[in-house]
Amino acid sequence: MRAGEPRVTLVGRPGCHLCDEAKLVIERVTRELGESWEERSIDDNDELRAKYADQIPVTLVDGQRHDFWRVDEARLRAALQSPRR
Template sequence: MRRRTPEVVVYTRQGCHLCTDAIATVRRVCAELGVAMHTVDIDTDPDLQARYTTLVPVTVIDGREHDHWRVDEERLRAALGRRPAR
């Protein structure tokens, strides 16, 4: 049985320096592992803004919150279940 490829979402907002750092890390890791990722600006949705206002960036993997504020690359790789090719 083939394992489904995970999807990663990073919830962000404009002017957030932690968001910039998190997006760069997530984008690089996802590109290496062939995992889909996208970003969502929480300020475009009142419900997301209320939920995540002080937590951004928030990294979500397959609908489950994974990290807030900073992304630990090794923890992200472990959650995605794969290591980079060496």
């Protein structure tokens, strides 16, 4: 992972209620810790769709899968407080 890239990536799709819930947690935690994040849709990327279609929302931290279906706020916070992988 290169410096300047978002530490957290939310992989989901529009209209996914679990994705909306995950987004709220990610927004809150990254804002509090001063970290950046991005959202990517499996509808726009064949590779992401093939890899994660049955697991969305998927949360990646430093490019590695961290959680899927639900975001555990304490676990995400702990991962972001550790050095970049």
